[in-house]
């Protein structure tokens with residue numbers, strides 16, 4: 296990602312970084328053992344937040360992103376996460392799930408390194 300783009304999304308990136316750590320703690324979920332996965336998902340959320348002001352789920356394809364925002368289903372934390380603790384992006388994993396680490400923290404520098 297070029298430096299102009301990084302600068303453009305840095306505020307959203309920091310907001311989503313904070314959100315992910317707090318929400319993992321609140322829900323007793325954990326990040327993936329591979330921090331590059333966590334980084335990519337947080338960056339994807341930040342890109343949408345930067346574009347629309349809300350973090351649409353970055354792991355889906357949308358025919359119409361604005362319509363999806365109006366539906367409010369795939370705005371993170373999405374309905375499946377809120378209702379059943381199911382995160383399809385491997386951002387928030389239950390402790391016994393495959394790929395779950397034991398951490399609810401990720402360094403912001405790790406996210407920047409994976410941009």
Ligand code: SF4
Pocket residue numbers: 336351352353354369370371372373374376381382383384385386387
């Ligand atoms: S699947 Fe849901 S909780 Fe997971 S990143 Fe996407 S919107 Fe967020």
